[in-house]
Amino acid sequence: KNEVEQSPQNLTAQEGEFITINCSYSVGISALHWLQQHPGGGIVSLFMLSSGKKKHGRLIATINIQEKHSSLHITASHPRDSAVYICAVAYSGGGADGLTFGKGTHLIIQP
C-alpha cells in the first residue's frame, strides 16, 4: 500500500526565509497534490502535478517521478503563509481510491 511521508512535521521560520517541504511516496502514482489547510479546517488546492515543476506566485512545486519525491517551496515567506501543508497522491490505475494523504507539515512564519 502506498504510504506518503512528509518532512519536516513542524517548521518555524522567520519572515523572508526560503521554505522547503518534502514529500515522498512508495509506489506509482498518477498525480500528486499539494494542499494548504488553515486553522478551522478549510483546505485549498495549491498544485496538482504529474511531472516537472509548477509555479504560482511565491509557491513552486516540483516532482521527480523516478525518485518518488516532491518538494514544495515558498520564496520570501510571509506570516500569512502560516498553515498546514499537506501532500496527497492518487494511485496509478484509475484513482478510484481517492487520495492518500501525508500527515502534513505545520509551518509557522514569524514576523
Place this chain on the structure above:
Amino acid sequence: DAGVTQSPTHLIKTRGQQVTLRCSPISGHKSVSWYQQVLGQGPQFIFQYYEKEERGRGNFPDRFSARQFPNYSSELNVNALLLGDSALYLCASSLVAAGKGEQYFGPGTRLTVT
C-alpha cells in the same frame, strides 16, 4: 461561482445515534469524495462517487454509507456513532474521477460524538 458547500458546519451527537452529512459540489462537477480528518492527522479517504456510482471505498466499517443524487450532491451517513467518529468530515468535488483531476474541498463538517 459557489464553491463546494457542506452542511451542517458543526454537529454534536451522542454515542449510538445516527448522523447525515451533506455536500453540494461545484456546478458541473460530477465527482464527490468524502474524507475523515481526525485532529492532528491527515485526511483519510472514505468514499468516492462519480456519475452517481460508488467508485471507491476506504477502510471504514459498514456503519459508514453514502450516496450521490441526480444533481450530483451527496450525503454521508454514519450509524451507531462511536466516540472515535469525532472528526472533521471533508467533501471534495472534481470534474473527473478523483485522483485524475484537481479537487476542490468544502469547509467541512465538524462532528463531535459525546
